[in-house]
Amino acid sequence: MEGLERIVSEHRLFQGLGPEFVNLAAGCAKNVRFNADQYLFHAEEPADWIYLIRHGQVALEVATPGRGAAQFETLGEGDIVGLTWLLPPYRWGYDARATELVRAIALDAKCLRDKCEVDHDLGYALLKRFLPVLVQRLQAMRLQLLDVYGSAG
Amino acid sequence: MDRLGERAPVMAPDAMLPLIARVARRVRELPDTWTLDLVAADGGPLMRYAPGQFTMMYAFGVGEIPVSVSGDAADQTRLVQTVRAVGKVSEAVTRLAAGDTLGLRGPYGTAWPVAEGYGRDVVVVAGGLGLAPLRPALYQLQAERKRFGKLVLLYGTRRPEDILFRRQLANWRRQLDMEIEVTVDHAGAAWRGHVGVVTRLIPRLGIDVDNAMALVCGPEVMMRFAASALNDIGVPEEAIHLSLERNMKCAVGLCGHCQFAGSFVCKDGAVMRYDKVRRLLGLKEI
Ligand SMILES: Cc1cc2nc3c(=O)[nH]c(=O)nc-3n(C[C@H](O)[C@H](O)[C@H](O)COP(=O)(O)OP(=O)(O)OC[C@H]3O[C@@H](n4cnc5c(N)ncnc54)[C@H](O)[C@@H]3O)c2cc1C
Ligand code: FES
Numbered sequence: 001m002e003g004l005e006r007i008v009s010e011h012r013l014f015q016g017l018g019p020e021f022v023n024l025a026a027g028c029a030k031n032v033r034f035n036a037d038q039y040l041f042h043a044e045e046p047a048d049w050i051y052l053i054r055h056g057q058v059a060l061e062v063a064t065p066g067r068g069a070a071q072f073e074t075l076g077e078g079d080i081v082g083l084t085w086l087l088p089p090y091r092w093g094y095d096a097r098a099t100e101l102v103r104a105i106a107l108d109a110k111c112l113r114d115k116c117e118v119d120h121d122l123g124y125a126l127l128k129r130f131l132p133v134l135v136q137r138l139q140a141m142r143l144q145l146l147d148v149y150g151s152a153g
Numbered sequence: 154m155d156r157l158g159e160r161a162p163v164m165a166p167d168a169m170l171p172l173i174a175r176v177a178r179r180v181r182e183l184p185d186t187w188t189l190d191l192v193a194a195d196g197g198p199l200m201r202y203a204p205g206q207f208t209m210m211y212a213f214g215v216g217e218i219p220v221s222v223s224g225d226a227a228d229q230t231r232l233v234q235t236v237r238a239v240g241k242v243s244e245a246v247t248r249l250a251a252g253d254t255l256g257l258r259g260p261y262g263t264a265w266p267v268a269e270g271y272g273r274d275v276v277v278v279a280g281g282l283g284l285a286p287l288r289p290a291l292y293q294l295q296a297e298r299k300r301f302g303k304l305v306l307l308y309g310t311r312r313p314e315d316i317l318f319r320r321q322l323a324n325w326r327r328q329l330d331m332e333i334e335v336t337v338d339h340a341g342a343a344w345r346g347h348v349g350v351v352t353r354l355i356p357r358l359g360i361d362v363d364n365a366m367a368l369v370c371g372p373e374v375m376m377r378f379a380a381s382a383l384n385d386i387g388v389p390e391e392a393i394h395l396s397l398e399r400n401m402k403c404a405v406g407l408c409g410h411c412q413f414a415g416s417f418v419c420k421d422g423a424v425m426r427y428d429k430v431r432r433l434l435g436l437k438e439i
Contacts, residue, residue, distance in 0.1 A: 059348065069342040073349045076357070099345055136353075139378075143350045144338050148372040149281035149311040 004029055007105055011052050012078060013129050021122050028111035034098035040081060047090045049106045051081040056102035061095045069095065072144070073137075083134055085109035086116075086127075169405060171211055171256035174199060176249050177231060182317055185239075186282065187247040188223065191232040194254050199232050203264035204289030205396060205424045209404050210234065211256030212245035219401045219419070220246075221286035222260065227296060232257070235285035235317070261404045263424040265290040265368050266394060267297075274302040274360040276388075278379045280309050280351055280371020284317045286396050286423075287370045295329055303360055304331040309351025309375065312337050313344050351375065355382040362387030369427075370396040377434045380427045390428035397422050397430065 005026040008014050014022055032051070034040060040051055040058060051058070057076050061069040072094075075081055081096050081104070090109065116123030178190035193199040200208070204226050211217040224233025238244040249255060267290050275294060279287050294304055306325075310316055316335060326333045334354050336347035347354065352375075367383050369376050376395045383393055399411040399418040406420035414433050416422070 057347075059342070061342065067341075071340045071342065071344060071348040074336075074347050076347075078357070097342075140350045140353050143352065143374065143378055146374060147311070147338070148375050149309075149315065149338070 004031065004105070007031075007054070008052075011105065013052060013080060013126075013133075017125055021125060024115050024119065024122055025107065025112065025126075028108040028115065029105050030108075032104050032106040034102040034104070036098055036100045038098050040096040040098065040102075040104075041092050042095050043092050045092050047082060047085045047092050048109050049082065050085050050109055050112070051096075051104040051106055053077055053079050053081060054103045054105065056104075057099045058102055059097050059099050061097060063095065069097075073140075074099070080130075080133055082109070083130065083137070086113065086130065169258065169403070171209075171258045172199065173254050174232070174257045176251050176253050176255070179249065179251055182235060183237075183315060185247075186235060186237045186317065188233060188235045189246070189249065190224070191234065191255075191257065192230070198229070200257070200260055201229055202226060202232070202260035204267060204293055205265035205286065206260035206262050207286075207404075207423060208232070208234065208257050208259035208261065209401070210236070210242075210246050211258070212242055212249070213254075213256065215245040216242040217256070217258075217402075218242045218246070219261075219398075219404060221396070221423070223285040223288045225292040226289050227292065235282070235288075237282050258404065261419055263422055265293075265396075265424055266366075267293045267368075269392075270294070270366040271297075271300045272302070272364075273392075274365040275304050276358060276360060276365060276367040276383070277304075277306045278308075278351060278355075278367060278369045278371070278383070279306065280375040280379070281311065281315070282317065283369075283371030283375075283396070284308055284310075287368060288318065290368055291325075295325075295331070298330060302364070304329075305358060305360065306331060306333045307351050307354045307358075308333070308335045309354075309371070310335075310337055311339070313340050313346070350378070352378045352382040355379065356386055358386065360388075363389075365392060367393045369393065373398070373434065380431070380434075384427070390431060391426055393427035394424055395427055395430065396424050 008026045009022040058081050059071045060073045061071050064070050173194040174191040175194040177192045180188045207219045207221040209217050210220050220234045223235040236246050238247040340348050369379050380393050397418050402408045402410040404419040406417045411418040
């Protein structure tokens with residue numbers, strides 16, 4: 001297996017997918033790196049790329065007027081940055097910044113969407129892998145919203 | 154009655170009789186949280202305690218509250234307790250200055266079963282002020298470091314400025330063979346650590362789940378999610394221990410104030426095994 005395909009197949013998002021799916025997905029992938037404080041993307045920009053982090057940490061941020069950026073989540077090795085690529089209007093809702101040197105696999109979201117449209121088996125397989133990530137993030141966000149450390153504990 | 158935790162090895166001779174303690178030192182940890190070093194007012198021995206136990210602190214004329222021990226149980230010359238001012242009694246306790254006296258009953262409750270971790274990986278998960286009741290266990294884990302496999306501390310709190318025992322965590326991180334991961338719920342751009350709930354760090358733990366033990370303390374919702382996440386990655390329910398908090402009055406199993414299903418948290422807890430309490434944790438009525 002070629003280098004990029006191997007890396008894609010080993011990521012937990014693609015683990016267990018047949019070689020034909022991995023080949024299709026790897027066809028939309030490239031290796032990228034970001035230096036500390038470089039942005040992967042900004043809010044409101046088109047959701048053109050999804051990033052699978054191989055090394056380093058990425059902070060998800062929302063700009064707050066007069067108070068700079070507020071970090072609401074950090075992601076690390078093995079995590080996926082960018083979950084809105086599947087849903088119209090395909091636009092980011094927050095900024096993503098590398099807090100240190102980050103190496104990642106970037107997947108061309110449009111390329112992947114097009115392949116999912118043509119090959120529904122691939123689309124379904126990917127959806128099944130993205131949904132648990134979404135649910136996990138949602139549950140974590142719920143706990144964060146409860147502000148459990150506010151007055152107790 | 155089915156006991157939910159391990160009975161503590163030490164108890165004061167007369168559990169209802171308060172001792173008079175004197176504040177030897179008072180340290181501000183956070184704007185609303187203070188650590189008090191207490192000694193017996195008469196210069197004699199104060200009490201012997203085990204990590205995880207609590208005392209009833211009595212601010213004269215105001216009232217009595219349960220507070221866990223936060224110091225090193227190997228140093229029995231003083232009793233160290235960390236208190237957050239949330240109401241009448243805790244405010245009075247945190248206002249005590251060096252030289253002031255207070256009443257003290259205990260120690261009460263079950264202990265962290267640190268020795269059960271011998272030969273195993275140990276994960277300590279703390280949320281907010283929950284790091285204070287876990288600190289005695291962390292001291293013991295360090296003192297007996299060679300007896301354990303991998304040691305990991307996951308600590309979650311609200312914001313970077315709310316991190317408890319900050320300097321000590323930094324020292325531990327430098328000096329000890331223990332992985333320490335701190336995560337906050339919200340942070341400004343300058344923060345270089347993790348952001349997100351502490352449970353998100355659990356799937357990334359590189360531990361031998363079949364041979365691991367976990368100690369968890371924090372707000373109950375956080376403990377419920379943390380214990381469930383630990384169990385999801387394969388840590389057996391029986392190997393997860395939580396410290397529960399319930400309103401208390403007598404602290405010796407007489408009044409029923411701290412009743413938790415068929416048990417009393419003051420006597421059968423506060424440290425309890427997850428398999429015994431799992432089904433009760435989410436119930437509003439308990
Ligand atoms: C086993 C055990 C160990 C504890 N260990 C510690 C400790 O190490 N350090 C520490 O600071 N506190 C600890 N607590 C909590 C402490 O006992 C309470 O904060 C205290 O009883 C509150 O009393 P108060 O008179 O100051 O406030 P109250 O006037 O009774 O209450 C004021 C406000 O605080 C809230 N409150 C009451 N009890 C708690 C609680 N348990 N947790 C959070 N908020 C509460 C109330 O809902 C109310 O909003 C422990 C409790 C238990 C049962
Ligand atoms: S506090 Fe009285 S029974 Fe527990």
